[in-house]
Amino acid sequence: MEKGLTNYFENFLEKESLFTNKKALQSNYLPETLAHRDTQIQQIAQILAPVLKQEKPSNLFIYGKTGTGKTVSMKHIIRDLSKISEEKAIPLHMCYVNCKLKKITDTEYRLLAHLARELGKEIPSTGLPTDEVYKIFFSALEQKKHMFVLILDEIDWLIKKTGDEILYNLTRINAELEHSQITLVGISNDLVFTDSLDPRVKSSLSEEEILFPPYNALQIQEILNQRAAIAFQKKKLVPGVVEKCAAFAARDHGDARRALELLRVAGELAERSDMKKVEIKHLDQAEDKIERDRMVEAVATQPKQVQATLYAILNIPQEKNNLIFTGEVYNIYKGLCLKTGLRPLTQRRVSDVIGELDMLGIINAKVISKGRYGRTREISIPLSTEITTELKSLLEDGLAFV
DNA sequence: CGAGATTCATGTGAAGTATACCTTTAGGCTTAA
DNA sequence: AAGCCTAAAGGTATACTTCACATGAATCTCGTA
Numbered sequence: 237m238e239k240g241l242t243n244y245f246e247n248f249l250e251k252e253s254l255f256t257n258k259k260a261l262q263s264n265y266l267p268e269t270l271a272h273r274d275t276q277i278q279q280i281a282q283i284l285a286p287v288l289k290q291e292k293p294s295n296l297f298i299y300g301k302t303g304t305g306k307t308v309s310m311k312h313i314i315r316d317l318s319k320i321s322e323e324k325a326i327p328l329h330m331c332y333v334n335c336k337l338k339k340i341t342d343t344e345y346r347l348l349a350h351l352a353r354e355l356g357k358e359i360p361s362t363g364l365p366t367d368e369v370y371k372i373f374f375s376a377l378e379q380k381k382h383m384f385v386l387i388l389d390e391i392d393w394l395i396k397k398t399g400d401e402i403l404y405n406l407t408r409i410n411a412e413l414e415h416s417q418i419t420l421v422g423i424s425n426d427l428v429f430t431d432s433l434d435p436r437v438k439s440s441l442s443e444e445e446i447l448f449p450p451y452n453a454l455q456i457q458e459i460l461n462q463r464a465a466i467a468f469q470k471k472k473l474v475p476g477v478v479e480k481c482a483a484f485a486a487r488d489h490g491d492a493r494r495a496l497e498l499l500r501v502a503g504e505l506a507e508r509s510d511m512k513k514v515e516i517k518h519l520d521q522a523e524d525k526i527e528r529d530r531m532v533e534a535v536a537t538q539p540k541q542v543q544a545t546l547y548a549i550l551n552i553p554q555e556k557n558n559l560i561f562t563g564e565v566y567n568i569y570k571g572l573c574l575k576t577g578l579r580p581l582t583q584r585r586v587s588d589v590i591g592e593l594d595m596l597g598i599i600n601a602k603v604i605s606k607g608r609y610g611r612t613r614e615i616s617i618p619l620s621t622e623i624t625t626e627l628k629s630l631l632e633d634g635l636a637f638v
Numbered sequence: 639c640g641a642g643a644t645t646c647a648t649g650t651g652a653a654g655t656a657t658a659c660c661t662t663t664a665g666g667c668t669t670a671a
Numbered sequence: 672a673a674g675c676c677t678a679a680a681g682g683t684a685t686a687c688t689t690c691a692c693a694t695g696a697a698t699c700t701c702g703t704a
Contacts (some may be wrong), residue, residue: 316677347686362684363660562648587649603649607697610647 253469254507254514260466261500262402263493266311272455273460274304274444280313283444284419286536287328287383288320292417295441296405299424299449306423307389309448314387327382329355338537344402347394348373355380373452374409381415391422392429400437407440450490456482459492461501468503474515477502481519498522528623534596535627541581545589548572549599549618550624551614560615562587576635590615 240303259265265526270277276489286293299308312328319593321328331354333341349359350371355376378526386406396404403420410418422431422441430438446594451459460478481502485495499514501522506514535546552560566583573580581589590613594601602612 326678360660362658365660365683523673571661576684583648584689588687603694605695606647606696607695608645608699609695610645611694611699612648614687 251510254396254472254503255467256469257466258500258503259396260463261503263497265463265490266308267463270280270305270312271459272451273309273448276305276404276448277309277312279446280309281316282496283420283446284313284317284385287317287385289417290297290326290383290385292410293385293419294443295420296444296446297424297430297442298446299427299429301489301491301494302425304425304431304448304450305490305492306425306448310389310421310423311388317385321564327380328384328385329380329382330387332387332389334389336390337547342394342397344398345369345577347359351386356442364419369452370405374412377409377416377617378413378416385421386415387421387423389423390425392424392426395429395433400433403437403441404434408436419433448453453457453482453486456485456490456492456495456580464499467500468514470515472503474513474527476517477514477516479518482545484519484523493588497526499517499527527620531598531619531623531627531631532600534629538596538632540578542589542592543631543634544572544576544578545586546593547628547635548597549590549593549629550617551630561612562590562615563612565590565615572609572635576636585618588611589613 260267280296280298283296284293298306298310311332314332314492318330320326331351335341335347335352339346341350345362345364345366349361352359352369352373355373357376358373358603359372379469403422405417406420415508415584420441430442433441457478460482464473464478478499481495483498484498485491488494498519499522502518503514505521505525506518513519535543538546545565549560551568552564562583566586569586570580572578590599590601594598598619599615600618601615603611605611619627
């Protein structure tokens with residue numbers, strides 16, 4: 237037994253890896269050059285360049301679907317600008333914030349607290365009045381005497397949850413700052429998001445707008461090839477893998493991030509099963525695995541109550557066109573609480589929870605009116621039965637059944 | 639037969655509550671002069 | 672008397688509850704052709 241394990245590890249070490257540098261396929265990887273995003277990067281650079289001369293650039297709004305390179309492009313620019321400002325000792329602070337991070341940047345208070353911490357201030361997680369945090373942030377900013385570029389990624393989430401007041405306040409702050417200026421860059425993949433903004437906020441946020449169009453299959457192929465050259469050993473990909481991978485991604489709106497992830501996971505799967513090369517079948521397996529992992533991850537990190545609600549939804553007998561209604565869910569949920577000793581939430585709250593699950597993409601919930609028979613959410617589960625059963629058992633463990 | 643009125647089951651907004659955490663302040667204790 | 676620590680008072684954000692009203696199409700009602 238012991239011996240076998242040691243052997244296994246020894247073999248593992250000796251085995252030649254398919255990868256040379258797997259990082260190149262990870263989503264946080266920043267390549268030296270970005271293919272097919274020259275015009276966009278150029279535009280952004282032009283708009284933001286004035287910061288180097290200590291002039292306030294226009295606020296900027298960037299939009300485009302997921303995986304069109306918005307975030308990478310922006311990070312690219314952040315990197316270059318920061319480098320230059322450092323070399324030339326230009327007082328410039330670029331701050332990238334992803335607003336989708338639960339419990340970190342998903343409310344006005346938390347975002348502000350995060351920003352103040354970025355400037356080296358200690359902010360408690362709760363307890364302080366929000367305008368107090370504004371003041372702290374404000375004075376820290378003023379003290380530093382520099383240009384502050386605030387990049388809000390997934391800004392639509394923030395606004396959806398907390399309203400657009402934050403943006404209004406942030407743009408207004410400039411008028412009161414004497415030694416510093418703040419520039420906003422909003423990134424969103426919701427194309428119609430700005431319509432829901434207060435007109436004043438809208439006009440000031442999108443003084444400039446840049447659209448990131450989806451990549452086409454050919455462009456994705458090039459990107460994949462570029463990255464694969466760095467990530468994989470030579471000739472480890474069966475011909476056609478990249479093409480198939482690009483086709484997968486182009487199928488739903490040219491999402492390059494997905495394509496890269498697909499390739500990486502396919503590589504990992506090939507390696508794990510001791511194959512010499514990455515084959516097409518690994519792509520199919522990878523697609524499965526990614527979907528599954530994403531769901532498991534999303535579900536496992538939810539609070540207990542959300543999990544219980546989801547479990548209730550998954551456990552409704554799936555006969556008639558799998559249409560499920562809120563009342564039904566709530567009843568099962570209550571029974572579940574009884575069994576697990578969980579304190580039941582009100583229907584009001586569960587209604588919101590269902591909305592949250594919908595936002596997370598774990599379920600589809602649409603408000604419909606059934607006429608004489610009332611109004612409710614029509615819930616359906618867009619997952620394969622395998623994933624559903626996997627989630628169920630995951631939840632059973634998590635919820636500690638009696 | 640068709641235009642309104644009715645109805646149901648929940649959606650949804652506003653206001654209130656519990657909890658966990660923060661700052662301020664007043665009182666008590668210690669210490670140094 | 673000055674300094675320091677502690678505990679109570681007073682305040683906030685967040686997650687949730689309570690209350691009350693809003694929704695919107697299937698169904699019902701009733702006047703009319």
